[in-house]
Amino acid sequence: MTSPDRTPDSTAGVATPAGAQGSTSNATPAERSDADPKVTSAEGPVRSRGAGLLGSTLVRHAALVIAAYLGIVLLLELVSPFRGSQIGELAYFVPAVAGLTVLTGLNGQISLGHGALMAVGAYTTAVILEEQENLPFALVVLIAVVVTSLVGLLVGAAAARLHGPYLAGATLALAVGLPGLALTFEERLGGEQGLSVRPPSSSVNFQNFIEGTLGWSLSSQKYMAYVGWMLTLIVLFVLSNLVVSRYGRVWRAVRDDEVAASLAGINLGRARVLAFVVSAACAGVAGAMIAVITRLTAPTTFTIVLSISLLVGIVIGGLGSLVGAILGSILLVFLRPEVTDLGLEQGLSAAQAANIAPLVYGVVLILVMLLAPRGLVGSIRFAYLTRKAGRQMKAAQQSR
Amino acid sequence: MVRTYRSRSVLKTVAALAGASVLLAACGGGDSDSTDPGSSDVAAGSSVGVTDDSIKLGTHMPLTGVAAPGYSEIPTGQKAYFDYVNANGGINGRMIDYTVRDDTYNPATTSQVTNQLVLQDEIFGMIGGLGTPTHSAVVDFLNEEEVPDMFVSSGALAWDNPEEYPWTFGWQPNYEVEGKIIGKYISEEFPDAKVGLFLQGDDFGRDGAAGAKQFLEDQIVAEVSYTPGNTDVGPQIAELQGAGADFVIGFNVPSYTALSQLVSLRLNYQPKWFYSNVGSDVTLVGSLLNRFSKGAVADGGLLNGIYTTKYLPTVEDADNPWTQLFTKVWDEHGDGGAMSNFRIYGMAQAYTLVSALQAAGEDLTREGLIQAVEKSGAEFEGPWLAPLDYSEESHRGISGVSVGQIEGVSYKELVPVQTTDSGDVEISPYDAEPFTPTEDGLPDAG
Structure with missing residues (x-):
């Protein structure tokens, strides 16, 4: 894992000196961290900082999140119900992929076990919704996140002592083993069949508002997309603030050079465990959403294939990039049905078309590794930063 | 400085979560109930997926992944029989347009492809969706959307629940x-x-x-x-x-x-x-x-x-008229692979559905299809050894099995077909003559 981990760092190395000069000495920590080009370019380049509301990372991210939410609500009206259901499905991939990209891209820990952490969130949600039908869904999600975080804490504590292939192996064991608990505790967790989940339904007031005031239809799927994207954007909001904060810098420092980080007074183990817990909490949100959107939690949902596809998502999108996580998730949701349909249109049999999708996944992954090893977002950002650094170098030479 | 900053970021997180709770508090515990197709008016039914010359059907099946070997042959059987029906004039002049989508035997994927079948492909009904965990993930959705969910490929008891799932029918003996x-x-x-x-x-x-x-x-x-x-x-x-x-x-x-x-x-x-x-x-x-x-x-x-x-004839019963019919269908419309019992299973499901479509008559609606199966499904004649148990109270399908022993590769019957139901219903012998296919190999349930 070392070399992909370090690639984004080299991009940072190119531009940080130039960027850092821009930040003034009286900036708050949050503002100062904006100078890190890795993060700022994910939210679009930041031109002015200092005075003004938009200078605050918190406000800027909040505005972006609200705008994105309104955009998605409008998008759901514009697209067909099937596309709408796919947008809803994104809501269980994006949080998980975003959490994983923070763990792997920023902290350098690989996890092949995030599917299992999603299972923890999903089963917690399913069990609570079965026991307590009237509990507010927000509280259910919160409990699922807490439980998943605790599991993440345990795994993270073990993971902090492991490196590279050993860490991959340990988390792989988690992915393979944990869903098996559902078979062991069959009475409670439903065994192979899984537990069916009754998704939360909208309140009458909300329904009246959407259908009466706005004149839109409100299917249960659209409602789950509303709820799911609200959670997803909250996750992205928290993560985007976290990665530009002191914690984000600590994680990157640990990833880039352990010795230097510990000489700087960073507790390596604590930083790693914290990154794992945050990442697990995101997987918990994703798990809660997959339970209510699929309406079932069964071990067959949380196979190793799920864990690996999350990893594919972050690699294709670009390690450590939240925008990359969204792009990667879009690919995970949309590629398979589109490829299958294309195959069917070309006159392939259903079985042949179905087999094309995994093939295309593989080819896309290989192409990305060959042509854009930093992932989609990483490569664009690298090209941008290289040009910018070149310009600044020229300017520096001329002024000399 | 560090202290302050940390508490600030905690505050941010708490604020974000609090905001989330307020926004999400709109979620109540309400319950949407679906209508009962059995009692509604046929004339006012939905005819999504039906045109004057076509009927769109779909299913979810494992075409790739661990469950694919064997099970992926079921949809090829269904398709071959539908192609045979189409080649013989269709049903009331309508050709069957059949779509199968791969769910890899993963419930999350089943939910995705079922969305696609219902919302994008706009199928009239589902035929033989395979697997207990997989189909469990979509049975609520299909009933909410009021899509006929015919003849689930699983022997779980859950499908026979007309009260909760009026649009779902089991098929194989549970x-x-x-x-x-x-x-x-x-x-x-x-x-x-x-x-x-x-x-x-x-x-x-x-x-x-x-x-x-x-x-x-x-x-x-x-x-x-x-x-x-x-x-x-x-x-x-x-x-x-x-x-x-x-x-x-x-x-x-x-x-x-x-x-x-x-x-x-x-x-x-x-x-x-x-x-x-x-x-x-x-x-x-x-x-x-x-x-x-x-x-x-x-x-x-x-x-x-x-x-x-x-409960069905098998490839090994070379003399059985149904095996002969299905072998002929497979030779004419199959994909060139070998005939198998999974294909017979798929063809027998397709045969049941064609019977139901005939019984539903010229003015085909989703409600009409459900009513036709509830009303006359018990009289459908087909390859099944025991009669179908369909009524307003029962959606379970084939009602019994025979007992036998394997000799070489063939099956020697020891106890003829007996029928029963779950619970403490008595087991009773079923001694009617087995059904035989019609001359043209199409059901005669119109």
Whole structure:
């Protein structure tokens, strides 16, 4: 894992000196961290900082999140119900992929076990919704996140002592083993069949508002997309603030050079465990959403294939990039049905078309590794930063 | 400085979560109820997916992944029979437009492809969606959207629930019915047998065992179950052997029939075996035995003498008129692969659906289809050995099985078809003549 981990760092190395000069000495920590080009370019380049509301990372991210939410609500009206259901499905991939990209891209820990952490969130949600039908869904999600975080804490504590292939192996064991608990505790967790989940339904007031005031239809799927994207954007909001904060810098420092980080007074183990817990909490949100959107939690949902596809998502999108996580998730949701349909249109049999999708996944992954090893977002950002650094170098030479 | 900053970021997180709770508090516990198609007005029905010359049907099946071998042949059978119907003029002039989508036997994917079938492809109805966990993920959605969910490919009891799932119909005999008939046979013919149960650790094993126990409670000496995916069944078989079981009933899938046979061979354990219909496909198990033993056990010879049940004719019944019809259909419209019992299964489901579409008449609506099956489904004639049990109260499908023994590769019937229902309904013999196909191979249910 070392070399992909370090690639984004080299991009940072190119531009940080130039960027850092821009930040003034009286900036708050949050503002100062904006100078890190890795993060700022994910939210679009930041031109002015200092005075003004938009200078605050918190406000800027909040505005972006609200705008994105309104955009998605409008998008759901514009697209067909099937596309709408796919947008809803994104809501269980994006949080998980975003959490994983923070763990792997920023902290350098690989996890092949995030599917299992999603299972923890999903089963917690399913069990609570079965026991307590009237509990507010927000509280259910919160409990699922807490439980998943605790599991993440345990795994993270073990993971902090492991490196590279050993860490991959340990988390792989988690992915393979944990869903098996559902078979062991069959009475409670439903065994192979899984537990069916009754998704939360909208309140009458909300329904009246959407259908009466706005004149839109409100299917249960659209409602789950509303709820799911609200959670997803909250996750992205928290993560985007976290990665530009002191914690984000600590994680990157640990990833880039352990010795230097510990000489700087960073507790390596604590930083790693914290990154794992945050990442697990995101997987918990994703798990809660997959339970209510699929309406079932069964071990067959949380196979190793799920864990690996999350990893594919972050690699294709670009390690450590939240925008990359969204792009990667879009690919995970949309590629398979589109490829299958294309195959069917070309006159392939259903079985042949179905087999094309995994093939295309593989080819896309290989192409990305060959042509854009930093992932989609990483490569664009690298090209941008290289040009910018070149310009600044020229300017520096001329002024000399 | 550090202290302040940390508390600030905690504040941010809390603020974000609080905001989330307020926004999400809109979610209440309400419940949307679906209408009962059985009682609604046919004229006002939905005809999504139906035009003057076509009917759109779809299904979810594992075409790739672990469950694909075998099961992926079911949709090829369905398609071949629909193509045959189309080649013979369709149903009331309408051609069947059939779409199968791959769910990889993963419930999350099943939910995605079912969305696609219902919302994008706009199918009229679902035909034979396969698998208990997979179909469980979409049964609520299909009933909410009021899409006919015909003839689920799973023997779970859940599909027979007209109150909660008025749009869903089971089809194959449920596992409890099969377990009861097996239990009764052993208790009558082998009253001194010490019975062991070899069960798949899910509803399949549980329902089957519940049926068998109604008759064998006093004879059962051991009950073991395996977890699908774990291929080591040595401990389970050793436990049966240790308990002295001399008649083992297996509610397991074909690969575990092969595994249990190989392990018993190694342990020199030779009880009588009774495998449920699911696990007793001689051709498939024979090839699995060959593969698992790396050629040491060359064919299904090990299966000689095992007991099993049957509710459809099989490829091995070369003289059966239904097997002949389906072989002809496969030769004309198949994809060139070999005829198999999975394909017969798919064709028999398609045959049932074509009967239902005929019975629903010219003005085809979703409600009309459900009503037609509830009203006249019990009289549909087809390849099934026991009659279909469809009514307003029952959506369960084939109502019984026969008991027999494998001789070579063929099935020798020991007890003719008996019918029963789950629970403590009596088992009664069914002695009507088997149905025969019509001249043109199309159902005659109009």
